[in-house]
Amino acid sequence: MRSVCVVGASLAGSRAAQTLRSEGFDGTITMVGEEPHRPYDRPPLSKQVLAGDWQPERTALSAGLDDGLDLDWRLGVRATGLDLTARRVSLADGTAVAYDGLVIATGATPRRLAGTEDMAGVHVLRTVDDCLALRADLDRAPLRVVVVGAGFIGAEVAATCRRRGIEVTLVEALSVPLGRVLGTEIGSLCGELHRDHGVDLRLGTGVEGMDGADRVERVRLADGSAVDADAVVVGVGVTPATGWLEGSGLVLDDGVVCDETCLAAPGVVAAGDVARWTHAHVGEAMRVEHWDNAVQQGAHAARRLLAGEGPGAGQPYCPVPWFWSDQYDRKIQLAGRAGLDAEVAVVMGSLSERRFVALYGRDGQVIGALAMNWPAQAVRWRVRIADGVAWDDALTEARAGDRP
């Protein structure tokens, strides 16, 4: 293998490139990225950058460690097609990149609400440019903001707006925010966090439409009510960015479908938000949209590419997924999985203090651990989940280790 093309110059892609180099690959690495920017960190976009505390330059990744990797940057240009047989990626500027190995790391694109795609004042938040456009709108006081969707991005945007003293209405179609991810009890608690901070939380209702002359002025809800808005942020989830791969012969099904090792086709791997792979321990196909997965899977995919048909080729990618979300003065971290049908036990702290660790179990095993304002515990339990700790043992272990 003499040349690798990485499509998607962000977290998973840059991690793949760095791993190729640290594993000794000295061929050409071409980094194709649609955004004009070098890789940067997205989590601060809904937090410090949106708050105005940080300038975007502070979102550089890995403290400059990757500056000397000798990469061929093709930034500000979109990949538009893939020829698997000729091993060639075509780009929007009419050129093409030939490769021996391909890393697909194009991430995901935010969903928009039909009919509001081009309306001024209606935002999504994925890129630094999205963030700065939204921030510019937030700088125009006085202001009422409507956030559509109380998932993690929506919740963080609502929290950041409140910190800036902005009036927020948060609209969520589900009756419990994050209910499907965190379960009913803890999801409800997340809803209370918003109400405690003065957010007008509207649950169980969708958005019917938006009105306005030059820009958005009002959001109409499915329950018949209407909310005045100077700006709207739509946080209703993302779609994996696979449009450029249509017709390439790769299997696309809510992401690029890979085997247990992150291989999508001979010489082609995928990583990060765009990749759907079969988790060998869980026995299910999954796609994970979190920071740590992009970092770990980017590295795994690079090693898989280098292994070819040789030793290490069969190494499955079996992480315990893990993410965090910072909202108001609370840090929420989930290791593993929760889910509505899981058993839940609060093993440290208490829900009323809003500082606790809850374990989720199924079939006698711990499948997830949620920590609120207890970051060290999330990682501790992540390690135990990877060990396959049994539910009963975990409860004993946790209660023995409880601290005031």
Place this chain on the structure above:
Amino acid sequence: MRVVVDFDLCESNAVCMVVAPEVFEVRDDDFLYVLDETPDEALRPKVEEAVRRCPKQAIAIAED
């Protein structure tokens, strides 16, 4: 190599401790302690990995 942690950013999640326990430790008081601020060169790959894996991007390596 000198390990520099921005304690305003660090949230003590112990990710770095899992990667490089020789250098980082989150203790029972939930604070991160840098056990060795000038670790041996042999530990460089592990420290670099900790820099890359820190979700808060709170670790840097200074060369002085």
